[in-house]
Each structure stands twice: as structure tokens, then as C-alpha cells.
Amino acid sequence: MSASVGARLESVAPKRTLFGPDYLRLAVLAAVALSVHVWLMSHTALTARDSLGFARQTLCYETPSAVPVGPGERAKTAIDLVRESEHPPGYPLVIWGTFKAVSLVSTAPVADRALFSAQLANALAAVLLVVPTYLIGRLLFSRNVGFAAALLFQVLPVPARITSDGLTEGVYLLATATALFFAVRAVTTPRISSFLLCGLAIGASYLVRPEGLMLFTGPAAVVFWLGLIRRWPRDIALGRLAALFVGVCLVAVPYMALIGKLTNKPSPGQMLNLLAPPQPVYRGANAVPAAPSGPLFAEWWNDARDSGQSQNVWAVNAVFKEVSKGANYVVWPLAVFAVLALRRKLVAEPGPWVLLVLAACNLTVLLYLAARVGYVSERHTVLLTLLACQLAAAGLPLLAASIGQVFPRVERFGVRVTAATLLVALVIGALPFALKPMHPNREGHKHAGRWLAANLRSDEALVDPFCWAAWYSGRALYRPSGYNPEFSSATYIVKENNARTPHSRLPVLSEANQLAAQPNSSVVYHWPENVSEDEAVIHVVRIRSVGQLVYGTASAVAGGARGTE
Structure with a gap:
């Protein structure tokens, strides 16, 4: 960058955004995340069943001619497979790139390589996730809050294990957190480029999972409100909203045009069909009591067990269970405490409202999903957990100060409660469950x-x-x-x-x-x-x-x- 000063062309150094303390924190976070995911991958007996579908989709993209067709049907092309697949192409394409790299150094059977590639792609994305997670907390609060939020999310049992499996969550959350970072930066230091980048990242998250479009609600609602109350000139607010919308469309619309609708997945279609009565996807007709070896990963409506109660009441209970489990039971109470304690700051600044609006929208969608489809999984709650970690991390210093005031005698015995000690306690409490062997x-x-x-x-x-x-x-x-x-x-x-x-x-x-x-x-x-x-x-x-x-x-x-x- 250069500028003309006093008729002389002088060089102006670009403004730095990251400094030594940031790189040190990011290095520690990356080391922790890498250790957790390497441990879990090396202690995985079998990947989750859904990973088979993603690995199969990847192999079909690589060799469309191997896909069987019926009598009289023409051979499938990659475009045909993208159009007909239930899942968006984003994650299988990431697996495909990983599979090509793994195939250069491995001679294992194709079945093993494909599943390992799915698991590796998910885990690598989860390691990279520390960067936008840290930057969001740093931008909203401080370096220490960003560090605590990223560390906490990496060691919580449900996020750690799901992002170490052959599932979409790592790639989805990486795109989502990147979009959130651009959204927070856009509403705090408004630039058209930030809104455009945010829209592109939202479109990328949609190509991994269709609910990625939900991210649009956070920055869009904040921009609309700031324009409505004239905190921003309305024409400028409209332009920023347009940039956000254009960014989403540039990535998402080509795929929508190819499949001719919003998504091929059946659950969103059932949710959007408001005239049809609620129809649980698993009615529990063949239900067998689960083995007592561990908790289930989701809640399903069961006709034999639940038919006597309101499905809406069941939905609230099911979502509460899965959201609590996804956040390891303690993170959401701490996040709520932080919201109450920091309410003046949160109300005054637009950045936190992006997170709060998105959290409210996500929770509403989960409740509606459970009520309409009779099914909600801990996988559906990971974005809420990511948002909760930001707020919980901001609440740690306040909680430490409150404990010191309520129990002043604790410090007399040489014990001082600080945000760091609370964070260490949360990490130590989570790791034994997070590091259990997988399946x-x-x-x-x-x-x-x-x-x-x-x-x-x-x-x-x-x-x-x-x-x-x-x-x-x-x-x-x-x-x-x-x-x-x-x-x-x-x-x-x-x-x-x-x-x-x-x-x-x-x-x-x-x-x-x-x-x-x-x-x-x-x-x-x-x-x-x-x-x-x-x-x-x-x-x-x-x-x-x-x-x-x-x-x-x-x-x-x-x-x-x-x-x-």
C-alpha cells in the first residue's frame, strides 16, 4: 500500500491484525486440537454409519462409470450424481481431495482408504477450526476469551468425537465459524468486502449441509435492525445486506439450480410442508431396548413409549436433552450466566447480537425439527455449542470474581479462584469422556x-x-x-x-x-x-x-x- 504525502510517494506499512501473543495462543490451540483428534482417530474401532454414505458418494464422484444403472438407463455422470444425491457435494468433494492424497502413500484396500479419508478430512477441518473460533472471541471480547472458547470447544466430548469421525461436522463448522468471523467483523467494522466474504462462507457451509443457510439470519437481522433505527444510513445498510445476499447466491444458487430445489434431503422438505401433519421418521415399531453400555446419540419419537403425550412437549424435552449433552451440561448454564452479567455490553454492541440471533434461530429450528420429524441428534447441536463456548468463555472471569465475593474465605487458605483455574477444571472434567475409544x-x-x-x-x-x-x-x-x-x-x-x-x-x-x-x-x-x-x-x-x-x-x-x- 502506498500514499502520496507532500508530493512524495511514501510506503505505508499494512495494518497488522495478528501479533506474537495471537500466534502463540493459536499454536497451543492447534497442538491441543491435533493431539485430541490424533488420539481419537487412532482409537476408532469403526467409523459412524453415515460415513459409509459420504465415502460411497466420494467414490462415485471419482468413478461415475462404476455406479450401477438399471436396464435401458444411460451411464451416470458426475453431474447426474450431484443432482440425485441426498447430500450436498461439499463434504464428499473434500473427502475426494483427501482420498487422492492418502492414495499416494497408502496401498490399503479402497474401502479402508475411503473411510480413513472421510475421517481425516473431518479431523483436519476441526483442527483448522481453532483459527476462526479464536478470532471470533478475540474480536468480541479479548485474546484470552478467544483462547478459552476455542480450547473448550475442542475438548468437549460431543464436538471432539463427532469431528473425529467420518462425518460432516468438522468441515461444516469450519465454514460456519469462518462465516461467523466475517459476520462479526462486518457489523463491528463495516466493509462491503466483509459482508461479501461472509456470504460466500455461508454459501460454502450450505454446500456441506443445507442448514448452513441459517447463518444468513444472524448478520442479516443485525444489519436490518441497525438500518431500521438509523444507526447506519438506510441506503448503506441496504447495500451491505445486498453484498451479503450476493455472496450467498454466488455459491449456493448454482447447486439449487442443478437440483431444482433447496435440498434433496427429506427432513427439510417435511419441515417445510406445513399442511401435512407431523410424521416421525422413526416410529419405533421394531424398538428394542438399548444396551446399557452407553447413551444414545439422539432422541427418537417412539409410538409405544411416547404416544400418550404431546409431540410438542416431547420435542422441547428432546431438544433440551441433546443441547445439554452437546455442551457437556455445564457450558450452557455458564453461557446464560455470561449473557445476564454482560447484558449491557451485549445490548450496546452489534457483534454479540450476531451470535445471539443465530443461537435463537438454531434453537427454533431444532424445536421445529423435533416436533415435525420426531427426531433430534446431538450432531444438530454442535453449532449451538460453538456459540455457547464463546459466551461461556467470556463469563469465566465474572464467575471467578463472583465466587471470590461469595466465598471470601477460600482465598485465606491460599486458594484463589481465577478464570484460568475454572477453564482448567472444565478441560480436565471433559477430557476423560472425550478421549474414550470410538465405537x-x-x-x-x-x-x-x-x-x-x-x-x-x-x-x-x-x-x-x-x-x-x-x-x-x-x-x-x-x-x-x-x-x-x-x-x-x-x-x-x-x-x-x-x-x-x-x-x-x-x-x-x-x-x-x-x-x-x-x-x-x-x-x-x-x-x-x-x-x-x-x-x-x-x-x-x-x-x-x-x-x-x-x-x-x-x-x-x-x-x-x-x-x-
């Missing part, structure tokens, strides 16, 4: 899949209601059905032995169990291999010469499972 109870499905890969013939069918073994066998890499020939010489069924599984909502689980119980069936593989068949966790059952009957039963074996483990 160890599902490891047997991978071994069953590898056994099937070595023993399953092309003229034999496979029924796998859990989907993982079908993936590792190579049958479900490009199609969710696992490829079952119309007339099979034998059929293999993957079964959990004596499991009271929380996956009882799977569409063909009951049917698969009935097939496995037929008189002509026999267990041909079990895992662990060093225990007796009765003590094994996983059974692979073989039925001889069932033919077309099994093909009709198994046509949807490996796909269609909603949710994650």
Missing part, C-alpha cells in the same frame, strides 16, 4: 466384512442390515444395496449375537434376523474368533440355495440407515 462395540463388523471379502462369491447374496460388513466386503462401495444377484446360490446374513442393539430402527433388521433363524442356516464365521460361537459378538450366517426369495428380501440391505452411532 469399540462395533469392531466385529469390520472383521466380518474382511472375512466376507475373502469368501463371498459373485453369485452369492449378502444381507447386512448394519451396513459395515457389506462395505468392507467390497459389495457396497458404489451401491447401497450391496449387489445381490437375482438368483443366488447362497445367502450370507450379518447378525449381532444376543445384542439388545440401539440400531433396531434399521429397515431390514427384523427381516434379516428371521432369515438367520431358518432351519437351513448355519454360522460360518463368528467374531471374536478365539471364543465359542455362543459367546461371539458377530455371526455371519449362511443359507443355501434360497434363490430369488432372498434377493427380494435383501434388495435394501446395506443402505438407507439414518443417523450415526
Whole structure:
């Protein structure tokens, strides 16, 4: 940059935005985030079921000719696959780039490489997430608040584990936090470029998950209000709002035009159909009580259990449970405390209102989702948790001061409560739960899949209601059905032995169990291999010469499972 001063052209140094203390804090945050995600990735027995769909979508994008088509149909192109896929293309494209890099250094089977690439893409994005998270807190409050917010989010159990799995959350949150940073900067130091960049980031988050468009409400509401009360000239406010809108459209509209609607996912369509009555996606018809090994990752409406109460009341209760769990139960109370304590600052400055408006909008959407669809997951709450961490971090110094005033005698014993000690206590309390191994109870499905890969013939069918073994066998890499020939010489069924599984909502689980119980069936593989068949966790059952009957039963074996483990 240069400027003319006194008829002389003089160089003007660009204004710095980050300094040594910022880089030091970011380095510590990156080290912590990297350690957490490397640990969790190295202690993952099996990725979540949804990761199979994203990895499959990636492989189909890479080799569209491998995607099966019906009789008389033309071969699929990548554009066809983007148009027809239920999920937006953003995350599979990130996985594809990671998969190409992993393939340069790994000779593992395609099934393993694709799932590892999904997990790695998610985790790397989560590590990069420390940058915008820190910058948001620094811009709104201080360096220490930004550091505390980013650190807290990285070690909370639900965010840490979800962003270390093969799911979309890491990439989605990276785009979301980047959009939030530009939004906060735009309303505090208004520039057209910041609003445009914010819109582009919102569009990018939409290409990962359709609810990314929800981010538009935060900065748009603040700009509208500041223009309405004439804090900003209305024509200038309108121009800034237009820049925000244009940025979103530049990224989002091409995809909308390609698919011809807002999203291919069924849940948003059901939510927007106001004339239709609420219709739970999982009615619990085949419900089996979950094993007591751990909590479920979501709340589902169950006709047998919940039909006597209002679905709206159930929705409030379900959202409260999942939001509390996502924030590790203590973060949201601390955030509410901070809002009350800092209410004058929050009201006077426009930056925090971006977070507050977005939090209110997200909570409203979750309540409506639960009421209409009868389902809400802890995955849906991670953005709320990210917002809560910013406010909770700002409340730590105030809470420490309040504790010192209420319990003054504590300092007489040489114990001083500070924001740093509270942060350390929160981190120490969260890490043991965050660092637990991922999905160890599902490891047997991978071994069953590898056994099937070595023993399953092309003229034999496979029924796998859990989907993982079908993936590792190579049958479900490009199609969710696992490829079952119309007339099979034998059929293999993957079964959990004596499991009271929380996956009882799977569409063909009951049917698969009935097939496995037929008189002509026999267990041909079990895992662990060093225990007796009765003590094994996983059974692979073989039925001889069932033919077309099994093909009709198994046509949807490996796909269609909603949710994650």
C-alpha cells in the first residue's frame, strides 16, 4: 500500500491484525486440537454409519462409470450424481481431495482408504477450526476469551468425537465459524468486502449441509435492525445486506439450480410442508431396548413409549436433552450466566447480537425439527455449542470474581479462584469422556466384512442390515444395496449375537434376523474368533440355495440407515 504525502510517494506499512501473543495462543490451540483428534482417530474401532454414505458418494464422484444403472438407463455422470444425491457435494468433494492424497502413500484396500479419508478430512477441518473460533472471541471480547472458547470447544466430548469421525461436522463448522468471523467483523467494522466474504462462507457451509443457510439470519437481522433505527444510513445498510445476499447466491444458487430445489434431503422438505401433519421418521415399531453400555446419540419419537403425550412437549424435552449433552451440561448454564452479567455490553454492541440471533434461530429450528420429524441428534447441536463456548468463555472471569465475593474465605487458605483455574477444571472434567475409544462395540463388523471379502462369491447374496460388513466386503462401495444377484446360490446374513442393539430402527433388521433363524442356516464365521460361537459378538450366517426369495428380501440391505452411532 502506498500514499502520496507532500508530493512524495511514501510506503505505508499494512495494518497488522495478528501479533506474537495471537500466534502463540493459536499454536497451543492447534497442538491441543491435533493431539485430541490424533488420539481419537487412532482409537476408532469403526467409523459412524453415515460415513459409509459420504465415502460411497466420494467414490462415485471419482468413478461415475462404476455406479450401477438399471436396464435401458444411460451411464451416470458426475453431474447426474450431484443432482440425485441426498447430500450436498461439499463434504464428499473434500473427502475426494483427501482420498487422492492418502492414495499416494497408502496401498490399503479402497474401502479402508475411503473411510480413513472421510475421517481425516473431518479431523483436519476441526483442527483448522481453532483459527476462526479464536478470532471470533478475540474480536468480541479479548485474546484470552478467544483462547478459552476455542480450547473448550475442542475438548468437549460431543464436538471432539463427532469431528473425529467420518462425518460432516468438522468441515461444516469450519465454514460456519469462518462465516461467523466475517459476520462479526462486518457489523463491528463495516466493509462491503466483509459482508461479501461472509456470504460466500455461508454459501460454502450450505454446500456441506443445507442448514448452513441459517447463518444468513444472524448478520442479516443485525444489519436490518441497525438500518431500521438509523444507526447506519438506510441506503448503506441496504447495500451491505445486498453484498451479503450476493455472496450467498454466488455459491449456493448454482447447486439449487442443478437440483431444482433447496435440498434433496427429506427432513427439510417435511419441515417445510406445513399442511401435512407431523410424521416421525422413526416410529419405533421394531424398538428394542438399548444396551446399557452407553447413551444414545439422539432422541427418537417412539409410538409405544411416547404416544400418550404431546409431540410438542416431547420435542422441547428432546431438544433440551441433546443441547445439554452437546455442551457437556455445564457450558450452557455458564453461557446464560455470561449473557445476564454482560447484558449491557451485549445490548450496546452489534457483534454479540450476531451470535445471539443465530443461537435463537438454531434453537427454533431444532424445536421445529423435533416436533415435525420426531427426531433430534446431538450432531444438530454442535453449532449451538460453538456459540455457547464463546459466551461461556467470556463469563469465566465474572464467575471467578463472583465466587471470590461469595466465598471470601477460600482465598485465606491460599486458594484463589481465577478464570484460568475454572477453564482448567472444565478441560480436565471433559477430557476423560472425550478421549474414550470410538465405537469399540462395533469392531466385529469390520472383521466380518474382511472375512466376507475373502469368501463371498459373485453369485452369492449378502444381507447386512448394519451396513459395515457389506462395505468392507467390497459389495457396497458404489451401491447401497450391496449387489445381490437375482438368483443366488447362497445367502450370507450379518447378525449381532444376543445384542439388545440401539440400531433396531434399521429397515431390514427384523427381516434379516428371521432369515438367520431358518432351519437351513448355519454360522460360518463368528467374531471374536478365539471364543465359542455362543459367546461371539458377530455371526455371519449362511443359507443355501434360497434363490430369488432372498434377493427380494435383501434388495435394501446395506443402505438407507439414518443417523450415526
